[in-house]
Structures are given as structure tokens and as C-alpha cells.
Amino acid sequence: MISKTAIEHLQQRLGTANVAFEKEDLLVLGYDSTPGVHHLPEVAVYPTSSEGVLAAMEIARSEGLPIVPRGSGTGLSGGSVPVKGGMVICLNRMNRILEIDEENLAATCEAGVITLDLFNATAAKGLFYPPDPGSQKISTLGGNVMEDAGGLRGLKYGVTRDYVMALQCVLPDGSLLTTGGKSVKDVAGYSFKDLLVGSEGTLGIITAVTVKLIPPPQARRTFLAYFDDIRTAGEAVSKIIAAKIIPSTMEIMDRATINCVEDYVRIGLPRQMAALLLIEVDGHPAQVEEEAAGVEKILKAVKAAEIHVAKDAEEAGQLAAARRTALSALARVSPTTLLEDATVPRSMLAETFAEIERLTAKYQLKVGTFGHAGDGNLHPTVLCDERNQEEMARAHAFYDDLYTQVLAWGGTVSGEHGIGLAKKEYLARQIGAGGVKVMRRIKDAFDPAGILNPGKIFDEHDPCTQTHVEEGFRVSH
Amino acid sequence: MYRTKEKLGNFTAEDAPQYEDVLQCMRCGFCLPTCPTFALTGRERSSPRGRVALARAVAEQKLEFTEAVKEEAFFCLDCRACTTACPSGVRAGEVMEVCRSQSHQQLPPPHLGKSFRAFILQRMLPDPDLLEKSMLPARLYQRLGIQWLVRHSKALKLGPAWMEKVEGMLPQLAAPLRPQLPELIPARGEKRGKVGFFLGCVMTLLYPGVSRQSVRVLAHQGFDVLTPQATRCCGAPHLSEGDRQTARELALFNLELFLRQDVDYIVTDCAGCGASLKEYEEILEGLAEHDRLAAFRAKIRDVSEFLAEVGLRTAGLTAVAKTVTYHEPCHLCHAQGISRQPRELLRRIPGVELREMAEASWCCGSAATWGLKFSAASQQVLDRKLNNVSQTGADILVTANPGCQLQLAWGVRQAGLKQEVLHLMELLGAATPE
Ligand SMILES: Cc1cc2nc3c(=O)[nH]c(=O)nc-3n(C[C@H](O)[C@H](O)[C@H](O)COP(=O)(O)OP(=O)(O)OC[C@H]3O[C@@H](n4cnc5c(N)ncnc54)[C@H](O)[C@@H]3O)c2cc1C
Ligand code: SF4
Ligand code: SF4
Numbered sequence: 001m002i003s004k005t006a007i008e009h010l011q012q013r014l015g016t017a018n019v020a021f022e023k024e025d026l027l028v029l030g031y032d033s034t035p036g037v038h039h040l041p042e043v044a045v046y047p048t049s050s051e052g053v054l055a056a057m058e059i060a061r062s063e064g065l066p067i068v069p070r071g072s073g074t075g076l077s078g079g080s081v082p083v084k085g086g087m088v089i090c091l092n093r094m095n096r097i098l099e100i101d102e103e104n105l106a107a108t109c110e111a112g113v114i115t116l117d118l119f120n121a122t123a124a125k126g127l128f129y130p131p132d133p134g135s136q137k138i139s140t141l142g143g144n145v146m147e148d149a150g151g152l153r154g155l156k157y158g159v160t161r162d163y164v165m166a167l168q169c170v171l172p173d174g175s176l177l178t179t180g181g182k183s184v185k186d187v188a189g190y191s192f193k194d195l196l197v198g199s200e201g202t203l204g205i206i207t208a209v210t211v212k213l214i215p216p217p218q219a220r221r222t223f224l225a226y227f228d229d230i231r232t233a234g235e236a237v238s239k240i241i242a243a244k245i246i247p248s249t250m251e252i253m254d255r256a257t258i259n260c261v262e263d264y265v266r267i268g269l270p271r272q273m274a275a276l277l278l279i280e281v282d283g284h285p286a287q288v289e290e291e292a293a294g295v296e297k298i299l300k301a302v303k304a305a306e307i308h309v310a311k312d313a314e315e316a317g318q319l320a321a322a323r324r325t326a327l328s329a330l331a332r333v334s335p336t337t338l339l340e341d342a343t344v345p346r347s348m349l350a351e352t353f354a355e356i357e358r359l360t361a362k363y364q365l366k367v368g369t370f371g372h373a374g375d376g377n378l379h380p381t382v383l384c385d386e387r388n389q390e391e392m393a394r395a396h397a398f399y400d401d402l403y404t405q406v407l408a409w410g411g412t413v414s415g416e417h418g419i420g421l422a423k424k425e426y427l428a429r430q431i432g433a434g435g436v437k438v439m440r441r442i443k444d445a446f447d448p449a450g451i452l453n454p455g456k457i458f459d460e461h462d463p464c465t466q467t468h469v470e471e472g473f474r475v476s477h
Numbered sequence: 478m479y480r481t482k483e484k485l486g487n488f489t490a491e492d493a494p495q496y497e498d499v500l501q502c503m504r505c506g507f508c509l510p511t512c513p514t515f516a517l518t519g520r521e522r523s524s525p526r527g528r529v530a531l532a533r534a535v536a537e538q539k540l541e542f543t544e545a546v547k548e549e550a551f552f553c554l555d556c557r558a559c560t561t562a563c564p565s566g567v568r569a570g571e572v573m574e575v576c577r578s579q580s581h582q583q584l585p586p587p588h589l590g591k592s593f594r595a596f597i598l599q600r601m602l603p604d605p606d607l608l609e610k611s612m613l614p615a616r617l618y619q620r621l622g623i624q625w626l627v628r629h630s631k632a633l634k635l636g637p638a639w640m641e642k643v644e645g646m647l648p649q650l651a652a653p654l655r656p657q658l659p660e661l662i663p664a665r666g667e668k669r670g671k672v673g674f675f676l677g678c679v680m681t682l683l684y685p686g687v688s689r690q691s692v693r694v695l696a697h698q699g700f701d702v703l704t705p706q707a708t709r710c711c712g713a714p715h716l717s718e719g720d721r722q723t724a725r726e727l728a729l730f731n732l733e734l735f736l737r738q739d740v741d742y743i744v745t746d747c748a749g750c751g752a753s754l755k756e757y758e759e760i761l762e763g764l765a766e767h768d769r770l771a772a773f774r775a776k777i778r779d780v781s782e783f784l785a786e787v788g789l790r791t792a793g794l795t796a797v798a799k800t801v802t803y804h805e806p807c808h809l810c811h812a813q814g815i816s817r818q819p820r821e822l823l824r825r826i827p828g829v830e831l832r833e834m835a836e837a838s839w840c841c842g843s844a845a846t847w848g849l850k851f852s853a854a855s856q857q858v859l860d861r862k863l864n865n866v867s868q869t870g871a872d873i874l875v876t877a878n879p880g881c882q883l884q885l886a887w888g889v890r891q892a893g894l895k896q897e898v899l900h901l902m903e904l905l906g907a908a909t910p911e
């Protein structure tokens with residue numbers, strides 16, 4: 001139990017309005033967007049500066065409290081769920097954009113800035129910050145960095161990692177580390193920055209982020225292609241890539257997803273189609289012309305049922321927005337949406353769809369699939385009810401089989417949502433006990449006391465005792 | 478949704494949220510950026526996702542129905558922006574509305590507050606005659622110039638804070654409209670049908686001029702307009718205060734009254750009334766025949782929804798050469814999903830130039846009595862709105878709900894902005910020749 005004096009101490013250092021310990025405040029910080037996980041912290045703080053973060057860290061350490069950083073809680077692997085209780089540090093009140101540096105094409109902001117706010121602020125200056133996770137209206141930059149979030153434009157423009165230039169970070173020992181900078185080249189020692197990106201809040205707390213900006217594309221064209229068979233859609237994606245065309249976006253939705261999204265947005269998506277692809281090409285106008293023609297040719301060759309070109313930017317934006325609601329819209333159908341993050345080499349897309357179909361039938365489940373098809377990153381989502389134990393067991397078996405296959409194809413168990421709580425077991429399967437061991441050593445180097453976000457990515461006990469784990473380790477990227 | 482008879486966790490049996498409704502939230506957070514109270518506090522429990530989680534915790538007996546739950550239920554503006562935003566179909570505002578009624582069962586307020594509230598909700602509002610008489614002193618007070626004196630002395634500073642605000646917000650009062658309005662106003666020009674007009678309490682008392690325009694416009698548009706004198710309060714204030722019982726009694730009365738009339742549609746110019754009438758189907762479920770409820774529901778239209786649907790006749794309208802910006806009442810855009818139609822009408826009034834403001838569908842901070850109970854927070858919400866209004870530079874600020882109109886007119890005056898604040902029907906009325 002946290003002591004009364006510790007709470008008073010926190011209130012003094014951070015301001016009373018920034019410390020919460022009523023049960024009602026704690027209850028609502030016990031979850032993120034991952035289904036089925038809920039654990040209460042003992043206290044929550046809302047620092048408004050890095051000094052506040054440092055103070056909270058210091059007090060938590062002296063109290064022996066585990067510390068869990070939290071952005072907006074949109075994570076899909078349980079990263080910000082305080083499994084061991086302790087203190088949740090909410091970063092959403094640190095939401096100032098500190099600088100947009102047009103000379104160096106860089107922007108610096110506090111960790112709690114909402115992704116879309118940064119995008120809009122840079123766009124207002126004629127610049128472009130490409131990473132755009134489906135949750136961009138809600139998620140924070142800090143959360144994006146810690147999950148290495150991808151997005152709809154990931155195919156051409158890459159993921160958050162590709163844009164992080166510098167990080168300001170409070171380490172578990174109470175020191176403030178700045179790593180990276182505005183220089184575009186930097187090989188001075190180990191790249192802490194790269195280690196921190198994707199570390200899911202287990203190595204340090206990000207207080208500020210500097211990201212790279214690029215000039216926006218001058219032109220874009222958006223297609224919507226419908227298919228009678230989802231495998232044909234997969235084939236189309238593989239063929240477009242094989243034709244050396246890299247659209248900025250190639251997103252897929254299957255029939256179940258189309259219907260749920262349409263129920264929400266009501267923009268006239270065709271409910272009877274087996275799948276749709278949202279494809280966008282962008283860049284120099286001449287290049288857009290050429291690539292669009294190439295895309296259209298391939299879509300026709302694989303016999304897409306229908307091809308629709310968005311008439312203007314507004315319609316294109318509407319389509320992308322509709323796609324972003326896919327996961328939440330699927331939640332209309334059932335109380336629990338168990339989403340996965342299976343990612344395969346792109347040549348295996350059609351096979352992956354076939355495998356998902358086979359397993360759906362085998363385990364008698366309701367599944368909606370959508371995702372970043374162009375990246376080979378799919379989100380097959382089991383629509384179930386967490387109160388039904390038997391159904392949940394089938395869902396688990398479904399993923400078990402699927403991941404076995406995905407790994408056999410050289411894929412990964414997480415394309416963008418991280419391991420968190422949800423996929424620890426699968427991580428060990430992918431990188432082996434040796435891989436987990438090295439990761440744990442890195443964690444120990446940053447956080448010898450093990451107080452920062454404990455229980456995430458890997459268990460605290462020795463992973464070698466786990467079943468399924470093969471020796472040796474495989475590099476997956 | 479709400480008439481459970483079985484006890485759900487730590488909710489009492491009467492008017493508890495349904496478990497399915499709180500379980501539906503998958504916690505994606507899409508609702509967060511649309512919630513004014515979350516924007517104010519950045520505190521998860523004052524967000525739709527957090528509020529639903531609190532209700533779920535009560536349902537799962539992880540939490541008693543505590544003071545803090547009650548606080549959140551009343552701190553929620555019930556603006557329903559979260560309902561519009563939620564892809565999963567969760568209705569956090571409505572869950573909180575039900576929690577308000579739970580709070581009266583579980584955490585009754587002190588006696589004095591309780592009887593005052595009961596007097597207003599159960600005695601005054603359901604009785605139109607009494608309500609009209611009660612406004613007399615307020616009118617006399619304005620006529621005799623006491624208002625001027627009070628406003629200019631510091632006398633009001635001594636009373637409770639909300640009194641001063643109410644005083645400042647009151648528009649120049651005219652006699653209530655209800656007793657003056659003929660029951661039937663015949664259609665002008667080629668007749669297109671017959672509508673029942675639902676005259677709301679606030680409209681007849683505070684904005685009689687607006688509804689006068691509404692019925693005139695409707696008649697001009699070719700509709701016989703029937704305004705039943707017996708109409709009672711729609712029940713919205715009761716739902717908002719958590720008195721669901723009185724709301725149901727009023728709903729039953731109005732349902733029967735209007736179903737007896739021979740009208741094609743039931744039209745209202747008050748977004749709050751419209752939203753409430755459209756929800757009769759739900760609050761009366763099991764208390765009235767399903768077919769009657771469905772028939773009633775099928776007839777309800779907001780006046781802008783109605784005119785857009787039947788097509789505005791623009792021949793003979795006089796031009797209003799003004800720039801106009803439009804504030805969307807929450808109970809129109811979020812509760813009824815009517816967003817396109819008022820703009821369509823505005824664009825069709827000759828001479829009017831519509832200038833969109835940023836965040837047009839963000840609440841103005843009025844929200845029934847919320848603006849009085851949380852006046853500092855309300856001011857912040859209002860300031861955000863006024864900033865967006867003044868950015869447009871428009872001559873006129875148009876809205877479509879009396880609560881918004883009171884709040885905005887007051888805000889514009891306080892801030893010294895130039896905009897005239899009008900109901901959409903006043904603008905349309907100005908374009909409609911006598
Ligand atoms: C509807 C929906 C769509 C989504 N679409 C995508 C998508 O397209 N692509 C994608 O990659 N993800 C997607 N996600 C997942 C999620 O939005 C991302 O992982 C996002 O980056 C999380 O940001 P957050 O601010 O909500 O972080 P949180 O969920 O609060 O935290 C995520 C992790 O980061 C840690 N953390 C947060 N802030 C900090 C900080 N300042 N310092 C240190 N650690 C911190 C937390 O401890 C946790 O481990 C989606 C989620 C939803 C609900
Ligand atoms: S209420 Fe809807 S939008 Fe908000 S978190 Fe729940 S599911 Fe998402
Ligand atoms: S109804 Fe409005 S104030 Fe209430 S939770 Fe929803 S968005 Fe927030």
C-alpha cells in the first residue's frame with residue numbers, strides 16, 4: 001500500500017490536481033484497449049513536465065512502487081495495464097508541441113501530444129509527418145514510439161521508428177537521458193534511441209520526442225477495389241508489389257468488417273463483397289499517373305469485381321477514416337474483440353487468407369479480418385464473448401495454429417502492437433529462449449531494480465522454464 | 478435499454494443500465510477527443526470510456542454506486558458527442574443519464590434540494606398553466622426596470638452564483654406563446670399536408686417569437702399547423718435530472734394526445750424536445766403498445782429535418798444578405814443525427830452566405846442546468862465556442878435549440894462580439910413574407 005506521506009509528497013511536487021488515488025480514478029486506469037485485462041494501480045499521477053516525471057519516479061522508487069507509463073491507453077497488447085499495481089504515470093497532460101523546425105525538417109513535442117495534432121500542426125507549415133496509426137486521433141506520440149506504431153501509410157513511408165530523431169527520457173535510476181539529435185547521421189556509440197523505440201515502456205519514460213518531417217507528396221490517387229474472393233485481393237497485393245509499385249496505402253477489409261464499418265459510417269460500402277482494398281498512390285503527379293495506371297491494370301488482370309476511384313481528397317479522406325474505425329466497428333457484433341497482429345512476407349498473403357478461413361471453420365468462430373495488407377500485417381479479429389470460457393479457448397487455439405503457420409512462413413507474431421501482456425508466449429516461440437535472455441539482460445541494464453513496467457514483453461521468472469521454447473535464436477527483421 | 482427489473486450488480490433494479498450496453502465498450506478511445514469534459518480535465522474518469530468503465534464496475538460489483546459515480550453522471554454534459562464518435566455503438570451519455578436516476582435512489586440529495594427539485598420537476602413543469610403564471614413575476618420585473626437596476630448594482634453578487642447567471646441570461650420576455658397561438662393555422666398557397674406542432678416549454682416561455690416564426694414558416698410552406706393546447710413538457714428536463722418516472726408520465730400523456738390528432742407529422746423547433754420525443758419509444762417500452770410507439774416515432778421531425786425532407790419552397794422568399802455561421806445543438810446533431818439539413822436550409826435562403834466555424838458540433842456548454850451547476854467549466858466550453866464563432870467573422874450566429882441560444886446570446890454579449898444570435902427559424906422567418 002502506498003503511504004499517506006508518499007501521496008502528500010506527490011501532491012507537493014506535482015500539484016494536488018495532478019495526483020489521483022480515489023478508487024474511481026484508479027479503476028479507469030486499469031485497462032487499455034486490450035480485451036480481458038484489468039489491474040488497478042495504487043496511485044496515478046499526471047505530470048505536466050519532465051521535472052514532474054522525475055519527481056514521480058523518485059518517489060515511486062523510494063516507496064518501492066512499480067511504475068507504469070501510460071499515453072492514451074489505446075495499446076492493443078496490454079502495455080499500459082498495471083499488472084503489478086503501483087503507480088501509473090499518465091502523460092496526456094504533457095501535450096505541447098515545442099518546436100517545428102523548418103530548417104532541419106524536424107518537430108519536437110512532449111510525449112503526450114496526440115499523433116493527429118502533430119500531423120495537423122506540421123501540415124499547416126507545409127510539412128508531412130507520415131506515421132498514421134488507426135488510432136491517430138487518440139494515441140500519443142510517446143505511445144507510438146514505445147509501440148513503434150505503424151499506420152495506413154506504413155507501406156511506403158515506414159513506421160514510427162523511421163521518423164524518430166531524438167528522445168528525451170527519464171530512466172528508472174532517476175536520470176534524464178537525451179539520445180539522438182537533429183543531425184541526420186549519427187553513429188556515436190550504441191543507438192539508445194533505436195533500443196528505446198518499441199521497448200513498450202520497459203526501459204525508460206519518454207518525456208519528449210523529436211521526429212523527422214518530410215515534404216508532402218504533391219499528388220495522390222485513391223482507389224477502392226472490391227473482390228468476390230478475399231484470396232484474389234491478397235493476390236492483387238502481391239502482384240502490385242511484385243510489379244515494383246509501392247503505393248502509400250494498401251489496406252484490406254473482409255466482408256464482416258465491411259458490414260460493421262458500413263453500419264457505422266453509412267457511406268454505401270457494398271455489403272455483399274468478400275473483400276475490399278483501399279489503395280492510394282502518391283508522389284510527383286507524373287509518377288502518380290504511371291503508378292495508378294499500373295495498379296489499375298493489375299486489379300483488372302486479377303479480376304477485381306469493381307474498381308472505384310475517389311473523386312476528390314474529401315472522399316479519399318472519408319474512406320481512410322472509415323478504414324480506421326474497423327476494429328471498433330467490429331465490436332458492434334460481440335462484446336469482445338480479440339485482435340491479432342500476424343504479419344507475413346507479402347508473397348504469402350493469399351495463403352494467409354486461406355489459412356484464416358480454414359481455421360475459422362475448424363474452430364467454428366466468427367472472425368473479421370482487416371489490416372495493412374501492403375505490409376503483410378493482418379488483424380484477424382475473433383468476435384467473441386469473454387464470458388464464454390469455451391469460446392475463448394477455441395479462440396486461443398485458433399491463434400495458436402495461426403501463429404505456428406505464420407512463424408513457419410517466416411512471419412512475425414507482432415507487426416505493430418507489441419508483445420505487452422498478450423503475446424509473451426508467442427515471442428518466446430519466435431525468437432527462442434536465447435533471444436528472450438538477451439532482451440532481459442538489456443532490460444536489467446536499464447532497470448536493475450525491475451520497477452519499470454514489470455511483467456511486460458517477458459515474464460519476470462526465468463523464461464527457460466516455459467514450454468514451447470526452442471533453444472537458439474532467430475533474427476526476425 | 479433501461480427498464481431492467483432485475484438487479485444488476487450494485488445498481489438498484491429500477492432504471493439500471495443494461496449490462497450488454499456497458500460491455501459493448503471495447504475501450505478504443507475513439508470517443509476521447511470528442512468529449513468536452515475530458516478536454517477540460519484530461520482525467521480518464523471524466524471521459525466516455527471512463528464513465529462506461531465506472532458503470533461496468535458498478536454492474537460487476539467491483540465498485541459501490543459511490544458519490545464519485547454520481548458526480549461523473551452529473552458532470553457529463555449528456556451532449557452525446559461520444560455516441561456519434563463511437564464505432565461500436567456505445568451510448569455513454571445515455572448510460573450516465575440512467576446513472577443520474579440511480580443516484581436519486583442510492584444517494585438522495587439533502588432534503589431541501591430534494592423538495593425544490595421535486596417542486597420544479599413534478600409540480601411546475603408538467604403543468605403548462607402553472608408554468609406560464611410563474612413567469613409573470615419575471616416579466617413584470619423586467620418591464621418595471623428593476624432588472625436594469627439589479628444588473629447595474631452589485632446586489633446580485635450576494636445571491637447564489639447561478640442566480641446571477643440566470644438573471645444575465647434571460648432574454649427580454651414577452652407573453653407566453655401557447656395561449657395566443659391559434660390551435661389551427663391554415664396552410665398558405667398550395668397545400669402539402671397537415672402537421673402537429675409540438676410547442677416546448679422553453680420555447681413558449683422564453684422564445685415565443687421563435688416558435689411564432691416556426692408555425693408561420695410551416696404554414697407558408699403549405700402545411701396546416703395544429704398546435705394542441707394541452708401539450709405538456711416533453712420530459713427532457715426530467716430525464717436530464719434523473720426523474721425518469723415523471724418523464725414517463727409526461728411521455729405517455731403526449732403520446733396519447735398526439736396520436737389522437739389527425740396529422741401527418743409532428744414537428745418541433747426545439748432540438749431538446751425533438752430528441753426527447755424520439756426517445757419515447759425507448760422510455761415507454763413495455764408501457765405502451767409497440768405499434769403505437771412506432772407510429773408516434775415515425776412522425777417526429779425536427780423542423781429543419783422536416784423542411785429539408787419535404788423540400789423548401791423558395792419562391793417568394795426575400796433575400797437576407799448576411800453571412801451566417803451555424804452552431805449545431807448537441808441534441809440535434811448527436812442525439813438526432815441531424816447535421817446536413819439545417820445547413821441545406823441556410824444555403825437555400827436567398828442572400829445568405831454560410832461560413833462554417835471550426836468544431837461546429839462541439840457543445841456550447843449550456844446542457845440544460847449543467848451551465849449553472851458548473852459555471853466555471855461552462856465558461857471554458859463557451860469560450861472555445863465563441864472563439865470559433867468570432868474566427869468566422871460572420872454577421873449572424875444561427876442555432877436551433879433554446880438552451881444553446883440562451884447560452885450563446887449571453888456569451889456573445891459578455892464577450893462583446895458583434896454577432897446576432899438567431900434560431901434558424903427566425904432567419905427563415907425573416908426571409909418569409911407576411
Ligand atoms: C482502434 C485502434 C486502431 C489502432 N490502429 C493501430 C495501427 O494502425 N497501427 C498501430 O501500430 N497501432 C494501432 N493501434 C494500437 C495503439 O493505438 C498504438 O499502439 C499506440 O501507439 C498506443 O499509443 P497510446 O498513447 O495509446 O499508448 P498506451 O496504450 O497508453 O501505451 C502503449 C505502451 O507505451 C508505453 N508508453 C506510453 N507512453 C509512454 C511514454 N511517454 N514513455 C514510455 N512508455 C510509454 C506504455 O507503458 C505501453 O507499454 C490501434 C489501436 C486502436 C484502439
Ligand atoms: S465508448 Fe465507444 S468509442 Fe469510446 S472507448 Fe468505448 S467503444 Fe471506443
Ligand atoms: S455525453 Fe458528452 S460529456 Fe458525456 S461522456 Fe459523452 S461526450 Fe462526454
